[in-house]
Amino acid sequence: MRVEYINPFVEAAFNVLREVLSDEVKRGELFLKSTSQPVLGVAAIVGLTGDVEGRVLFDMKRETALAIASEMNGEEISEMNDLAKATISELANMITGQAVTKLHDLGFKFDLTPPAIITGDNMEVSNSGVEALIVPVELGKGKIEINVAVRERA
Amino acid sequence: MSTIGNRIQQEQEEKVESIDYKMVTFSLAGKEYGIDIMKVKEISKAKRFTYVPNAEPYVRGVYNLRGDIISMIDLRIMFNLPAQKRIDDTFEDMIILHLDEYLIGIIVDEIDKVVGINSENIQPPHPIFGDINIKFIKGVVENEGRLYLILDVEKILGDRTGEEEDRIRPRLVPAAAGPERKGPRKAEAGPSEIDYSFISESLQTFSSFYVSDINRKWFTGRFEDWKQQRGKSGEEVQLQEVEDAAQFLRPFYSAHTGTFWSDEYRERLKEVLASLQTGGNLLVWNPGCGEGYETYSLAATLKEIFPQPQCKIWAHDHDLLNISTAPNLIFNSNILPDSLLDFTVEGKNGLQFNKTIRDAVLFEYHNVLHANPFPEVDLIFARDILSFQTQQDQNKLVLEFNEKLKPGGLLFIGENEEIKHPDFENISSGRIRVYRKIER
Numbered sequence: 229m230r231v232e233y234i235n236p237f238v239e240a241a242f243n244v245l246r247e248v249l250s251d252e253v254k255r256g257e258l259f260l261k262s263t264s265q266p267v268l269g270v271a272a273i274v275g276l277t278g279d280v281e282g283r284v285l286f287d288m289k290r291e292t293a294l295a296i297a298s299e300m301n302g303e304e305i306s307e308m309n310d311l312a313k314a315t316i317s318e319l320a321n322m323i324t325g326q327a328v329t330k331l332h333d334l335g336f337k338f339d340l341t342p343p344a345i346i347t348g349d350n351m352e353v354s355n356s357g358v359e360a361l362i363v364p365v366e367l368g369k370g371k372i373e374i375n376v377a378v379r380e381r382a
Numbered sequence: 383m384s385t386i387g388n389r390i391q392q393e394q395e396e397k398v399e400s401i402d403y404k405m406v407t408f409s410l411a412g413k414e415y416g417i418d419i420m421k422v423k424e425i426s427k428a429k430r431f432t433y434v435p436n437a438e439p440y441v442r443g444v445y446n447l448r449g450d451i452i453s454m455i456d457l458r459i460m461f462n463l464p465a466q467k468r469i470d471d472t473f474e475d476m477i478i479l480h481l482d483e484y485l486i487g488i489i490v491d492e493i494d495k496v497v498g499i500n501s502e503n504i505q506p507p508h509p510i511f512g513d514i515n516i517k518f519i520k521g522v523v524e525n526e527g528r529l530y531l532i533l534d535v536e537k538i539l540g541d542r543t544g545e546e547e548d549r550i551r552p553r554l555v556p557a558a559a560g561p562e563r564k565g566p567r568k569a570e571a572g573p574s575e576i577d578y579s580f581i582s583e584s585l586q587t588f589s590s591f592y593v594s595d596i597n598r599k600w601f602t603g604r605f606e607d608w609k610q611q612r613g614k615s616g617e618e619v620q621l622q623e624v625e626d627a628a629q630f631l632r633p634f635y636s637a638h639t640g641t642f643w644s645d646e647y648r649e650r651l652k653e654v655l656a657s658l659q660t661g662g663n664l665l666v667w668n669p670g671c672g673e674g675y676e677t678y679s680l681a682a683t684l685k686e687i688f689p690q691p692q693c694k695i696w697a698h699d700h701d702l703l704n705i706s707t708a709p710n711l712i713f714n715s716n717i718l719p720d721s722l723l724d725f726t727v728e729g730k731n732g733l734q735f736n737k738t739i740r741d742a743v744l745f746e747y748h749n750v751l752h753a754n755p756f757p758e759v760d761l762i763f764a765r766d767i768l769s770f771q772t773q774q775d776q777n778k779l780v781l782e783f784n785e786k787l788k789p790g791g792l793l794f795i796g797e798n799e800e801i802k803h804p805d806f807e808n809i810s811s812g813r814i815r816v817y818r819k820i821e822r
Contacts, residue, residue: 262752
């Protein structure tokens with residue numbers, strides 16, 4: 229993972245989360261992972277193309293997703309309905325969008341694919357051949373793991 | 383990034399500083415126990431002990447450990463714990479302890495690992511621990527969600543007299559030195575061998591430096607120097623803390639680690655590099671680039687020898703703190719050798735390398751043990767990387783180097799490292815250690 233890419237993702241995640249949630253946002257220690265890892269329950273995935281190829285995955289528990297969706301919509305949402313899913317994909321879109329904008333300013337050209345939401349139990353994500361940068365974010369409502377797996381286009 | 387970096391560093395420092403007690407952990411009847419690592423000489427597996435008639439039931443017999451005859455105590459029988467039914471001829475885990483002037487072996491269910499803890503976290507045992515008499519337990523400590531009972535081996539097996547009458551007193555055989563030792567460390571006497579293995583163990587814990595065939599030659603020599611040096615100043619031979627380990631390793635690092643290369647070093651390197659055949663673009667892999675001083679020096683040196691072809695260097699490090707400043711490294715002219723000045727430009731905050739050099743290098747936060755997604759390279763520059771991987775990973779990495787290097791390509795490793803591989807021909811020059819991949 230190119231060093232220049234790391235900061236924009238971390239910063240974008242913090243800016244956006246702080247903005248949309250009236251909650252404390254704490255960063256865990258960044259690390260690299262290449263093996264498959266479990267998905268917590270709700271995953272929003274955004275693809276990246278351009279100078280690089282890869283994807284960004286936002287992974288959280290169902291309860292965390294519902295709490296975030298409730299807060300962002302200003303109403304209590306108790307099940308993973310269309311509104312909740314749309315809210316989480318929007319959050320993923322905002323964070324990735326902001327990161328890509330920052331990267332653009334640094335001279336890297338990225339494009340995004342529309343976010344997709346995947347929900348379910350006992351899921352795993354594997355990054356065959358690419359290691360993923362994990363940015364753990366602690367919220368009062370729970371934890372979001374941002375999993376960035378990109379590689380330079382050879 | 384610097385604030386993030388600082389926090390990571392702080393967290394790491396706190397973690398390292400707090401470890402001052404290490405223990406070898408093992409299980410007996412499903413429970414976890416620990417023994418102070420300073421009492422442990424080594425661990426191994428063995429079977430078929432020589433039966434000693436008329437001994438206590440918990441004495442399984444004696445065992446010949448490279449010439450030393452050692453009594454073997456079965457802790458499960460000693461503590462009346464259920465032992466798994468033993469299938470004949472299977473190896474059992476044993477820990478060789480070094481008590482006073484005796485060696486003694488204990489047989490346990492399964493040896494787990496070495497756990498480092500802070501001795502302040504050791505809590506006194508509670509009477510309800512039950513299974514094992516409380517006076518044999520030094521304390522209890524929690525680590526990563528598991529509770530370990532720390533056994534006081536001296537009380538259990540030691541030979542001090544007149545303490546408790548009901549103390550269990552196994553019959554001890556003095557650690558006799560055999561006339562001729564077999565094995566690789568033949569020349570060393572008993573205590574020295576212990577220091578040897580403890581120092582290598584401490585280096586693993588404190589500095590994640592792994593002694594193996596790659597660096598054993600250096601380690602053995604350094605160990606002798608260290609012993610003499612410490613003996614003279616009256617200090618402990620063993621490495622007590624991180625600082626000791628760092629001091630031990632100081633002579634290990636290759637020339638100009640973490641700084642720009644001197645003109646002299648670059649000249650010598652150029653002589654070696656001149657033999658490199660390149661067709662078209664020059665591709666280089668620099669794992670463990672740290673803060674980038676090495677990578678930039680290398681980039682400039684390559685540019686001088688091969689002005690024509692496009693040069694591309696993949697520089698990797700898994701330490702985010704170090705590598706985060708590398709792409710925009712800013713420095714003072716006083717640490718820069720004059721010959722490198724031509725490659726720099728004056729920036730707002732100090733000197734920087736020019737665009738040609740910076741464009742040639744791609745710094746990535748990457749663990750080299752993960753998949754390395756780039757094409758075959760002409761040159762691998764990996765000084766002092768191998769020694770800081772576990773033995774298994776060292777082997778894996780040598781294979782990876784072999785796979786990633788074009789035939790005829792060059793592999794640079796640390797000055798105090800060596801590899802043996804049929805595909806690599808040693809063409810070292812002076813202190814620079816370099817191998818050429820044989821074209822087949």
